[in-house]
Amino acid sequence: MPYDYRPFDYVPPAGLREAEPRHPVVIVGAGPVGLAMAIELANHGVRAVVVDDNNVVSVGSRAICWSKRSLEILDRLGVGQPCVEKGVIWQVGRTYHREAEVFNFDLLPEDGHKMPAFVNLQQYWVEAFLVARAVELGVDLRWKNRVTGVVQGADHVALSIETPDGTYALQADYVVACDGARSPLRGMLGLEFEGELFEERFLIADIEMEADFPSERRFWFEPGFHAGQSALLHKQPDNIYRIDLQLGWDTDPEVERQPERILPRIERVVGHRDFSLDWTSIYTFQCRRMRSFVQDRVIFAGDSAHVVSPFGARGGNSGLQDVDALGWRLAAVLRGEAPAAALMAYDCERVHGADENLMNSSRSTRFMSPGAGVERLFRDAVLHLAGRADFARPMVNSGRLSKPCTYPLEAPDHPALPQAARPGSVAPDAPQGDGWLIDALGGRFVLVAFGEAPELPGLPVLRPQPNAAVIKRWLGSEVTALYLVRPDQVIAARWVSASAEEVAAALLAAQEGRT
Incomplete structure (x- = not known):
């Protein structure tokens, strides 16, 4: 493997020697979401303990497509630039039916943004950057610490932790569960996913090879090299290429995992050339979520709260958006600056975001794997028409790519201002001298x-330098405007003009989660 999987050092925790004081937050799971959560809390002055039953970054590329919004979040956490520099930047996607291109798209057709539309970067690199940043900030990372029990009290959560040297107890005001799609914490609390499991299987194969494929997303329906099925190709750093191949529900996963089955399939995609298998996996489509992500003092984020099929890059990206919506609120509650009820605004917003992801992911899955009858007839008709008629091309659905949702806020708004900057949406970026507007927002x-x-006391005022991008994205045809922007760079309210009382009321509502 091109990546050097070096284990992190296990250090016997203090709890093995004596009872530890209660911690503000314990985060279970040191994947991208758990690590990002710990860094976000540290940026807000809250020290968290992170426990993980493993001691190495994720094996295999796993999540690879990081959206512009995720890169902005990672940048605020201190690792955005390393991710962009290491990753493969892309913004064009092409979809084929058999050998003919039927549809393409450009995800960022205009200039004036700090971050690119997408970067392909293996999850292990993102985790490595986040671990280094967490260590830099003094986050308490505890490897080979496995949660074996959880009990919720009136004002805290008690965890039982197993280590190579024995067990110990850990208490926290709040626990954030970032322990993945099979979340042991969710199981311990007797909670379940709701949603849909699709009868379809796909093979993921990461291969290492020298090639000149462009930095684009390429998706095929019924290609000659994989007749009757679908295929996807992505370029990654270090000469690694991601190939997804539809297998069908009637295939045997154990048989399909064998190299003698995988290698001929890959060769039909890339041709006769030298390549080596780096990592493989077989997955089943799921579009499911918990009913509520906030369970008293245990809060779920990332795959532990919701899972989607991978087409559309909605897994890791939506997990980072969970961090974005939760971190500042949880820190405010712990500092006594917001009531505990404010955490339900996180639940409301991210359930909304999850439902939007589930809807888009389900539609993509049905288009790629239509049922017999009407679904199949519709899909085949769209593909047939797409090569001949412009109107049919946008209907080809090979995975609508992840974009941040707009939260349904009941907040002051002025409809004459640009829709791209309406309340509930992420504040648009724009150039500012030698820098970027997005860097002046957040925290x-x-x-x-x-x-x-x-x-207003304690509310800083930012006056952007006017330029074409700022005017288009923030002012439109108006001459004046006021925007209240939250710590997660989401617009909380806006006016053409407003009194101090109006702004103060909107600020209090946003802080208390009443919008």
Whole structure:
């Protein structure tokens, strides 16, 4: 394997020697979501303990497509630039029916953004960058610490932890479960997923080879090299290529995992050339979530809260959006600056985001694996028409790529201002001199002002430099505007003009989770 999987050092925790004081937060799971959560909390002045039953980054590429919004979040956490520099940048996707291109798209057709549309980067690299940043910030990372029990009290959560040197107890005001799709914590609490399991299997194969394939997403329906099925190709760093191949529900996963079955399939995709298998996996489509992500003092995020099929890059990206929506709120609750009820705003927003992802993912899955009858007739008709008629091409669904949802906030709004910057949406980026507007937002509430702005104690005012991108994305045809932006860079409210009382009321509502 091109990546050097070096285990992290296990250190016997203090709890084996004596009872530990209660911690503000314990995070279960040191994948991208758990590590990002710990760093986000540290940025807000909250120290978290991270426990993980493993001691190495994820084996295999797993999540590889990181969206512009995820890169902005990672940048705020201190690892965005390393991810962009190491990753493969892309923004064009091409979809084929058999050998003919029927549809293509450009995810970021305009300039003036700090981060690219997408970067392909193996999950193990993202985790490695996050671990290094967490260590830099002094996060308490505990490897080979496995949670074996959880009990919720009136004002805390008690965890039983097993280590190579024995067991110990850990207490926290809150626990954030980031322990994956098979979440042991979810099982211990007797909680279940709701949703749909699709009768379809796909093979993932990471191969290492020298090739000149472009940095684009390429998807095929019924290609000659994989007759009657679907295929996907992505370029990754270090001469690694991701290939997804539809197998069908009637295949035997154990048989299909054998190299003698995989290698001929790969050769039909890439031709006769030298390549080696780096990692393989077989997965089944799932579109499911928990009914509620906040369970008293145990809060679920990432795959432990929701799972989707991988087409559309919605897994890792939605997990980072969970971190974005939860971190500042949990920190405010722990500091006594917001009521515990504010955490239900996280639940409301991220359930909304999960449902949007589940809807898009389910539609993509049905298009790729249509049932007999009407579904099959519709899919085949669209593919047939797409090569001949423009109107049919956008209907070809090989996985609508992840974009941050717009939260349904009941907040002050002015409809004459640009839709791209409406309440509930991520604040648009734009150039600012030698820097970027997105860098000036995040970490605290801020009032973005074009024109006069009321003064409120503790609420900084940001006055962007006007340029074409700023005017288009923030002002439109208006001359003045005020935007209240949350710590997660989401717009909480906006006006053409507003009094100090109006801004203060919107700020309090956002802090308390009443919008």
